[in-house]
Amino acid sequence: MSGMADLARARDALQAIPPDLPRDEWVRAGMAAKAAGLSFEDFDSWSAQADSYNAAAARDTWRSIKDGKGIGPGTLFHLAAGAGWRPDGARPGAGRKVQQQRESAPVPTQRSTGAAEVWARCLPATSDHPYVVAKDGAPHGLRVVPAGDPLCIARSSVAGWLVVPVLPLSGGEPVSLQFIPPPGSGKKLNLRGAPMAGVFVVGDLQPGGLAYVVEGIGQAWACWKATGAAAVVAFGWGNVKRVAAELRERDPAARVVLVPDAGKEADAVAVAAELGVEVVTMPAGSPDNFDANDYARAEGFDALEVLLASTLPAAGPATLPDPWRVVPLDDLDSAELPQQQWAWHGYIPAGEVTMLGAHGGTGKSTIALMLAAAVPRGAPLFGVATTPAPVVFFSAEDGADTVRRRLRHVLRAAGLSAADLAGMVTVLDATHGAPELGSPMTDAAGRQTFGPTPTGERLREFLADKPGALLIVDNASDTMGGNENARPEVRAFVRLLASMVRDTGGAVLLLAHVDKGTSRGERSGSEGYSGSTAWHNSARSRLYLSRDKDGTLLLEHQKNNLGPLREPLRLVWPADGLPTLDQPLSGTVQRIASDNDTRALLRLVHEFTGRREFVTTATNSRTHAGVLMRGEASFPRRLNNGQVFDLLRNAERRGWLQKVEYRGSDRKPRERWQVTPAGAQVADIADFAATAATAATSDDPAATAPGAASPAEPAATAATSPPGGMGGTARTQVTAETTP
Missing domain, CATH: 3.40.50.300 (P-loop containing nucleotide triphosphate hydrolases)
Known part of the structure; x- marks a missing residue:
């Protein structure tokens, strides 16, 4: 499709389709809309009328739709006809027939769905209408569908609903109508078969004056009450760009400010940059679809006035900050560099x-x-x-x-x-x-x-x-x-x-x-x-x-x-x-705590070796080192299994432990830990020579261990003073670290 008339016809057809569709039909409508040349803004504005609307899902779905994948523009008009849409020149009754086939319940007979005729039979709205009360609004220029009126849209009777006229910006008769139910009883609905190609203005548009462009009547009421400036209802985000452009064209001297709901900031900024208008965004962290009316009712109209004054100016070409700074190196030999604090x-x-x-x-x-x-x-x-x-x-x-x-x-x-x-x-x-x-x-x-x-x-x-x-x-x-x-x-x-x-x-x-x-x-x-x-x-x-x-x-x-x-x-x-x-702290003595735990583990490995209950090097065994040694009285209770494995591996790196291959009773090869002579000296194991000889001459070792490291110096005892300050210790005597 091409041409503005074709796009307008496709947009009208989309708006006639109820957005509360099963997901697969909703996606199908989106594919048809894209094939018809409509934009994401059109699709998102239509989707936003559904109670189940999710901005992220709409955006992700639109991005996933690829051109030329089997669904064309005709599907859009077929779906619209099924919802009762009748473009000029269409066969009378075709849409009604499809609609009756889709609906299990009959739709009451309507006298007319023309915007002017429906508007004429509606009654002036009053300030006590539930929606007006809930939004802290004003009924001026609005009407209410009288009780008993037969008009139904999307199988819902709209009797008693608030009616907002969709008017040409230049004035005149309504081209369409928006129906708003009492809070909690449904979603906004648009008159079937009538294009939403108009606006509703809250307040007075002044030549060269300020005009806020918003999606709905509630936001318009809030902006007008907070500032006294006119607020223009675009009836959905997909229409905001068109309305802002028309305002700018009719009055180049006017200040046009977009006030998007939370979650639509990026789109608003892009539109503002293209049209040369301004933007006000909701506070950072606001939930999706949080709008000016929500902010006013939460924080007050004075706070909204302050927020609306903080506009982002019309953006020209973006000026990027320098992405880096060059670090001087010429004086590196002589410069006095600050120490880390x-x-x-x-x-x-x-x-x-x-x-x-x-x-x-x-x-x-x-x-x-x-x-x-x-x-x-x-x-x-x-x-x-x-x-x-x-x-x-x-x-x-x-x-x-x-x-x-x-x-x-x-x-x-x-x-x-x-x-x-x-x-x-x-x-x-x-x-x-x-x-x-x-x-x-x-x-x-x-x-x-x-x-x-x-x-x-x-x-x-x-x-x-x-x-x-x-x-x-x-x-x-x-x-x-x-x-x-x-x-x-x-x-x-x-x-x-x-x-x-x-x-x-x-x-x-x-x-x-x-x-x-x-x-x-x-x-x-x-x-x-x-x-x-x-x-x-x-x-x-x-x-x-x-x-x-x-x-x-x-x-x-x-x-x-x-x-x-x-x-x-x-x-x-x-x-x-x-x-x-x-354990107290004294220079490098902080490592002593872990070394003391290591010594305890070395002695336990040696004891198990002496009893020929070898400690496996495997960490995923049901009887790994942590499980096997935890039942011993000398096991350091503060250690979890992971810390046990870390200490044993560190002891191996320091030459205090070695891995030895042996065969179990089933003759399968296995690997166990064995204390080295250096480890025995560090752990002060007195009977090491005899036990090691016994282990070496037993019938199950299958390979000799790698060479042991040089013996370490014997442990010494060093006194430390209480560290003072907060979190001190009552202990004053510890074993000094042994240098491997």
Whole structure:
């Protein structure tokens, strides 16, 4: 098809088809509409009249329709005729016959479906009509279908419904009618067989004045009441471009402003750029189809007036920002480069985002508040130094009362008072508002992007007055307005958080939930987050907090792009107390805790070897190392199975364990762990020589092990002093690390 007349005829035919079709028929109608040359806006506007309308589904379906796939324009007119559509010159009664065949219930006889005739027999609307009341509207220029009127559309009687006339912009008789039922009793319907090629104006169009273009009467009422300016109803998004173009053509001096529903911003910006008009969008994060009337009823007409004043200007060619900056290298030999700064030394770098992942209820919020109490005073936490700085705790998960109770507990347990933090710690309760700090959006040039929400902008301004501040965000899922499984959105969100503190030298600690498998202890070495792997890739430093069955906590440093990984912190949490180091911290002695666990495992492997109950190297066996040794009294109870495997593999790398092949009672080859002489010396195994000889001369080894590493130095005992600060330890004596 070609030509404006053909397109107008196809558009009228589409509008005559009831949009509440079964999905396969709805898709078929879309294919026919596309074959007839109609645009997505036409299809979307028609689809939007259905109660089951889904903007994303409409867009995806339209994109999936390929040209020339068997359905042509004739299908569109056939479907329209079945709904009663009768174009000029069509055979009288053809549409009615098909319609009667499709409907099981008879349609009441109508006196006339002509717009002027139906309009003439309707009654003036009053301000107490349920739809007018629900939308806080005005009945001027509207009518109501009288009770008992026989008019039915899409098998629905429209008696008592509000009637909006579809008028030529130049004035005159209605060319069509829109019928609006009382709220909750149906959807808007258009007069069958009559083109929706007109408008309805709320207010007065002034030469050179302001005119808002909206889809429906409710949005028009809201814009008019908020500003006093005229609002033009286009009767569906597919007609907005045509109406805006006609307004611009009739009065080039007028200010034409498009006010799209949420979800249609990109299309609106594109239309505005083409026509040279302006756009106002709903606040970022609004649900699909949220409109100006929804906003006015939620926030008030004063708030809507402010929103409507924030127009995006008519867009010309998009000016892209520089995509990069050239980094100078000429002075690299002599330049004094700044050292990396840390909010919590080695763990939380300044100018970046550190992620702390944990299962809900593990204690990440408590540890974050302990950090909030330590940083302002420059006090160490778990023996690790902090840099004095203000702290802003942005709570999107727990309300003010919960945070206050936890923080008071932290202060009292540490012997502190509120005065110790005065002016240095700020708690922001975002649970009662819109906590999203960043969200996907469309910029003025129509590009899809990700940026700060109004809440995010206010937080940035708040942090500007607190140089060097540590921003603690609780938590990721509540403050990210996008899809936590979408890699580009996750990366953009993390970069947004970093940008809030980078210029002032601050740092961000982002709390996050972990995936279900990690929270149940089913995976060791997991990334410790929920959602896209971009969380792991985007954060410059990442911590993971887990709880063992005996209540012991392990705070692991799983990633650090700006320095070496810090040692894991093993914590105990006494009743009515705070998490405290289970092992003290003194330089590199933090690794001693894991080495002590390794020594215990070496001794157990040796004991099992002596009893010829060999410990398999397999990790998927029903009697793997974790299962086999867990029943022994000397087994470190804090270790989960994954940690056992990690310690055994690390012991092999250090030359303390070796893999030995042997044959079981079924003569099948198997592989087991065996302690090396170096491992025996590290674990202080006195009977190693005799036991090793017995194992070597038994009838089941089938191969000799690789050569053992050189013996390590014997263990020494070193005293350490309490680390001080928060989360200290009562222990003062530990075994020093042995150098392999």
